[in-house]
Amino acid sequence: MKIGFLALSGVRVMDPELLQIGVNLPGFVERSKVIASLPSLGLLTLAALTPAHHEVAYLEVPDVDAPDLVAQLPGPFDLVAISSFTAMIKDAYRLADRFRAQGTRVVLGGLHVTLCPDEASLHADAIVIGEGEPVWPAVLADAEADELRKRYRATAPYDLSTAPVPRFDLLNIDRYNRLTVQTARGCPWNCEFCAASVRLQPKYRTKPAEKVIQELHEIKKLWSAPFIEFADDNTFADRRHGHALVDALIGEEVRWFTETDISVAGDETLLRKMERAGCAQILVGLEDPLDGTDGLELRTNWKAKQRAHYLESIRRIQDHGITVNGCFVLGLDTHTPESFERIWEFIQESELYEVQLTILTPFPGTPLYRRLKREGRLIDLLAWEKRTLFDIAFQPARMSTEQLRTGLIDLAERVYSAEYTSIRRRRFARRLLQKDHRSSETEAALTHR
Ligand code: B12
Numbered sequence: 001m002k003i004g005f006l007a008l009s010g011v012r013v014m015d016p017e018l019l020q021i022g023v024n025l026p027g028f029v030e031r032s033k034v035i036a037s038l039p040s041l042g043l044l045t046l047a048a049l050t051p052a053h054h055e056v057a058y059l060e061v062p063d064v065d066a067p068d069l070v071a072q073l074p075g076p077f078d079l080v081a082i083s084s085f086t087a088m089i090k091d092a093y094r095l096a097d098r099f100r101a102q103g104t105r106v107v108l109g110g111l112h113v114t115l116c117p118d119e120a121s122l123h124a125d126a127i128v129i130g131e132g133e134p135v136w137p138a139v140l141a142d143a144e145a146d147e148l149r150k151r152y153r154a155t156a157p158y159d160l161s162t163a164p165v166p167r168f169d170l171l172n173i174d175r176y177n178r179l180t181v182q183t184a185r186g187c188p189w190n191c192e193f194c195a196a197s198v199r200l201q202p203k204y205r206t207k208p209a210e211k212v213i214q215e216l217h218e219i220k221k222l223w224s225a226p227f228i229e230f231a232d233d234n235t236f237a238d239r240r241h242g243h244a245l246v247d248a249l250i251g252e253e254v255r256w257f258t259e260t261d262i263s264v265a266g267d268e269t270l271l272r273k274m275e276r277a278g279c280a281q282i283l284v285g286l287e288d289p290l291d292g293t294d295g296l297e298l299r300t301n302w303k304a305k306q307r308a309h310y311l312e313s314i315r316r317i318q319d320h321g322i323t324v325n326g327c328f329v330l331g332l333d334t335h336t337p338e339s340f341e342r343i344w345e346f347i348q349e350s351e352l353y354e355v356q357l358t359i360l361t362p363f364p365g366t367p368l369y370r371r372l373k374r375e376g377r378l379i380d381l382l383a384w385e386k387r388t389l390f391d392i393a394f395q396p397a398r399m400s401t402e403q404l405r406t407g408l409i410d411l412a413e414r415v416y417s418a419e420y421t422s423i424r425r426r427r428f429a430r431r432l433l434q435k436d437h438r439s440s441e442t443e444a445a446l447t448h449r
């Protein structure tokens, strides 16, 4: 069969004013440019599990509504596989419908399909619920025999020690500035709003460090000094694996970014190794550093304990030359119109190098979605295109949607302004210089003893 793996990439915001901010504010534009072109790791992984007698192609589809799209893609395909995040799902459905109208079979999978299988089923010949690896070979065998079933679902968590090297070789490598590698899947904390792969399969699993290195080596064949984003929910949740991973990365000469929780700050040895292993930045969910998170089934006890140490933890991490991208969630049930000012003060005091401001987002399939639905607080129930982390899809508890919207815009204008972006960069550089100066003085004192 000729199989097309079709990816819908790019980032998305619906609110026109925010979109404008995204275009104009330096601090925001930088990060969007960096990530907007990441390829779909899910599809590259499935391509790697596709038996060699099939012909495969990986394609980015920038505009699903382009006239003659199907004819322009290098098909015709016997089967196309499309991945899904919630914000782009309607595009994915339109793309699927166009292929099916021309007689091409479509298999849909990914996060949104897993969370809303009945809806997705209307647009596909087959859907895959949950992790793709365990069922993909069966999907292909059934498609070859013309016996595709409507639904496939893995029965057990996928063992990442058997993970194939994703088919990075299918990429037109020049169009990417970073590539993703996965070192762990899931997260033990299970926050109420989390819509990451913890929802595909809740069990937290890690990929053996040597397998991660094998993937890096494959990437290096295409790109000698790559920048890697680990596509993990929480890379260092398993500390023993975290240490093994950074030990293996030391000497690989790759720079990398990942997402983890703030508790890494308490492990000085790990931080030192991360620095040596090329860690450039970690994204850490701070949610709200000051208010309680009542009403949220967050990792309450753990979270409550960490919050008291946020400032110290951020400094400790950044003192290792690793920048922290602090991610805030606006619109929590405890938030009032005054909360934005407090968060702004915290951001300044923290000297965070990078800041991500997001709106509490009820992704389908999350406990948050179910609670807000129960409480009658969801707006535009099926407006999936607004699940961008920046658009508002629910009624906040202690302010109006407009107050939340203007609060975000006002804060974004301050945080991502040219002036404050450069202050953030300078402060980080100055502190590192001071630290380096201090450590070389200590070194000199020790050698002269
Ligand atoms: C890398 C990444 C991106 C890349 C994606 C590149 C791409 N084309 O895939 C970029 C930077 C472009 C991106 C953009 C966005 N992202 Co993003 N991103 C991630 C991140 C960090 C990792 C995703 C990943 O690679 N996972 C690893 C792969 C292996 O897993 P997977 O894709 O789920 O695939 C597995 C299964 O789902 C299944 N599968 C997947 N597809 C298919 C298809 C078929 C046919 C089959 C059979 C199976 C199958 O098999 C795979 C192997 O098991 C996650 C956070 C996280 N830590 O998970 C957020 C995350 C996925 N992103 C999120 C969001 C909100 C967005 C944006 C809306 C942000 C925005 N405002 O623009 C956009 C939407 C973009 C889009 N095109 O839809 C949310 C999605 C929540 C949801 N339920 O939709 C997440 C979970 C982060 C979060 N904060 O909650 N993102």
Ligand code: SF4
Pocket (backbone or CB within 6 Å): 187, 188, 189, 190, 191, 193, 194, 195, 196, 198, 233, 234, 261, 285
């Ligand atoms: S800590 Fe992050 S990845 Fe883990 S459940 Fe919470 S939001 Fe999701």
